[in-house]
Amino acid sequence: MSDPRKNGQTVEPTVFELSHPGRSGYRLPALDVPPADLAEVLGASNLRSTPPELPELSEPEVVRHFTRLAEMNFHVDRAMYPLGSCTMKYNPRINEEMAGLPGFTGVHPETTAAECQGAISLIYNLGRMLAEISGMDHVSIQPPAGASGELAGMLMVRAYQADQGNPRSKVIVPDTAHGTNPASLTLAGYEAVEIPSGPDGRIDVQVLAAAVDEETAAFMITNPNTLGVFESRIADIAEIVHGVGGLLYLDGANLNASLGVVRPGDAGFDVMHFNLHKTFATPHGGGGPGSGPVGVKSLLADYLPCPVARRDERKALGFEYDFDYDRPKSIGKVHAVYGNFLVAVKAYAYILTLGPQGLRRVAENAVLNANYLQKKLEPFFELPFPGLCQHEFVLSASRQKEQGVRALDVAKRLLDYGLHSPTVYFPLVVKEALMIEPTETESRASLDRFVDVMKAIAEESASSPELVTGAPTGTPVSRLDESLAAKELDVAWGKT
């Protein structure tokens, strides 16, 4: 039986199908030393018998192929991308340009401190700014993504608790937690204890009080949480957790709602991570690279990932900034080098461009836009947790489900209207969840357009649901068969 994935209709051939023997898209300089005899210098038994089957294309063919692929992508420069929890805000062009300065891209990580003061000062000062914004005492930019920051943070919790005499065994998470939270704390050696949220979508303080004990190493929460509501009883929460000797961990993925408004460090959090690729406008890159700095209060400073950027204003060594490797209590390294430096450059430029008032305006407008949307969409979709929200809110397509339309269908239909869908089926506590985060970089006109489209889809769900369940039709490909992909696994082209 022929596999349609290999020889059926294609929208864009793979780079392997485009290959033509003898072509090459790049010219190397002429070799100006004697060519090595590979068998002699590497040993014949170490060599491969045939070169790897890489494709053979000329430069224009490569450019066309990837340009055509690019054209099949939805992206935030095109239209609203209201993925809840993902903070798909505009990525300022100037930051890309700054991260592309040869004075940053061309620095080798083994350069001596004296010769790369600009780079280390940027790392140090970004850490200071993030500390100021969050109310933490110290920040390390080493973790390359949010989940890596979670791991680093949880390992610090563990090291701290061990130093108090017992690493403890459990970390509590609310049922609204992002999946990386339980996964990271498990990797840090803890058992995840999930507690149900209260009827208002917030942590039920009584449930929490009953769940904590001397084995509770930490309570890990997101605030505002993934339903978009602020944990108003944060002081009680902190007291309960600290009362049993536990630490309070903040998943800072939703920090956008707090910039210049409230600082987690003031609210009792001991350790947190940031997502520079959300809050601080660095692009997501279709799945990364991100950057997940981890911030701590002083009680955890000794455990920070190694090395730690530091400043000596008196320049005792002849320069101001360097890395401190002498950190005997450090959890060690979570990244091979210093973290995603070029991403950090973009976040640094972003903070300088905004300044303190600008940061606050980000939070204000993110929250304003979300509340505006929530208000306007409420007539058409169920709102399981009514009331003001912060930077995002969660609708349910439960009414539409009765009409035979699921959240997934709504998501796909949005694509036909040229908009991206919200996050669907998360958080898990809402059935048929549509999690919507407009961000501050959307205009009112673009919010109104989204409302019009959502309204149209709600109407279609009632009148002609097949339009919605049959979506998308306006995308480069129509609905894709995920079960075929999982059943007949094809994750690499051709024979290897």
Added chain:
Amino acid sequence: MPYVPNTDRDREEMLREIGVGSVEELFAAVPKGLRESVELDVPGPLSEAELVRHMKRLASMNRTTDDVVSFLGGGVYDHTVPAVVRYVMGMPQFYTAYTPYQAEASQGTLQSIYEFQSLICRLTGLGVANASMYDGASAAAEACLMALAITRRNKILVAGTAGPSLRAVVATYLEASDIEIVELPETCGVTDVSAVDAHLEGAAVLLVQHPNFFGLLEPVDELSVKCADAGVLLVASVDPLSLAVLKPPSDYGAAIAVGEGQSLGSPVGYGGPLLGFMAADKKYLRRMPGRIIGATTDTMGRRGFVMTLQTREQHIRRAKATSNICTNEGLVALGAAVHLSLLGKNGFRELALQVTSKAHYAALALSAVAGVDLRFEGPFFREFVIDLSVPARRVKEELGRVGIWPGISCGCYYDGMENSLLVSVTERHTREDIDSLASGLEAVISPGGSS
């Protein structure tokens, strides 16, 4: 505020629609005491012109590999990045997109990552690859976790010749478990095969870096045999460029191959972003961490791509996921796919040949200098260790003054190697660069030299 479209008037109208009197009211859920005190002390706001001036000043305080003749490597390599790679990575359709959650609107990302996976499979000879990891070090750590889960054993063997940062990250990932980590001793710069037997029993994995931190080829065939006999999974951390000429990990029975892909189209960038990759024997696909892209068809029978086997991942499996990774290094993986496609079968091999040739030319030229010896005899690929008759630190300092960075001081990472330098060569080095290093060393080291 250039990035916020709402005007004051918009705000007022929107507040009215919401039914609140002020923006402050929107934050009513935030306890007042927490809200009222905030007065951030951060610099800015800067105009674009001011920002550029400041950033250029910072950038100018760094010496780059263009400003000097640099032989720094050790895992991050200064190759030429073709303009096309930068161009494609700079397409907003790619870089301003999120993870491809809505497949039908993300075919560009999905197909290019499928192509990346396919290219990694072709380099490593293994059947399956994932969509990327943070870096080669975390990929190695994840491979160990994967092998531990597969074998249900609780010990790992790590070659002491694997890069120090790789070993450090592996140790961090295993810190909270009661897994025993055995560091295998070296002899002549490579893993001492005869010392392996003593540790094999009960081990889940043997992690070897090939070529290793010193640039040397490891005795992978012998290690492979030992692993196979003891039911230990062999994990090879490989330099992707070396795979243009070296036999693929599949040939020596590696169950998992990981590596650092920075050399595939990324600048040195002060060490990040990097690019971790992971490939494995097909039978371990369901044990792999991270995202995996698979081919499928749409309702009209056309080929398309989706994220597949997501039930392994954190957003579904939560505490029981194969890994906590979510965001990976997608854009860097795209860059690697473009890079490999552009160089292609012949260009990539030619690049590896040039790097090998220049590295060996350099080794000969440097070891001809009195007071400089090649420390190890074994075959090496792109870098090698030299022993100097004087401390490496001093040599680095003195050569730095004439714009030559001769390599990494091994003493920073290995005891007793204070006089050793790891010298790394790429296609960017000209014969003249290498000759200047040789004469520079001669001037610094020889008794009549500047010391």
